[in-house]
Amino acid sequence: MQEVELRKNNEEFIQKVKDEDPAFFDELKKGQSPEFFVLSCSDSRVSPSVITQMPLGKMFVHRNIANQVALEDESFSASLYYALKHLKVKKIIIKGHTDCGGVKAAWFDNDEEALQGWLAHVRISLPDNNEGQNITIDELTKVNVIKQVQHLKEHPIYKAFGRNVEVIGCLFHVESGELERL
Ligand SMILES: [Zn+2]
Structure with missing residues (x-):
């Protein structure tokens, strides 16, 4: 384009x-008075407001590769704080997707230097890949989302400001367009 x-x-x-x-x-x-705070992968195929047909003003969105909740990530922490403390969002949605390049890169030991810092976050959310487990990439993308939901619930900003705010894990299927609740 x-x-x-x-x-x-x-x-x-x-x-x-x-x-x-x-x-x-x-x-x-x-x-703005958005109802949702969404953490999504940066992948160009999975834009949260496009796949849910949400108009402007409904979703406060943070995106990074493989939709990671990392304590050390000041950008994410600031988004989470603002969404909870000031926007008072009602729900938090963590949205991964099938065929996630970030999950694949972490799983298949990508060694590009510029990616290693970030992939380290993704790797701690995946099972040990040296055990030769019979697990598919799409199963791993699910595991990744479930882990980020756990990380979010343990996040000090969520603990301080997220009382009664529901956290929902979802997997977007790029092969069908379906948004699956996990
Ligand atoms: Zn992705």
């Missing part, structure tokens, strides 16, 4: 939104 197409698509987007609701952007500029 060329840059000119991005601009054209944006113009079409504005028109479509205004056709449905002429006051939409006037409301939008007043502020």
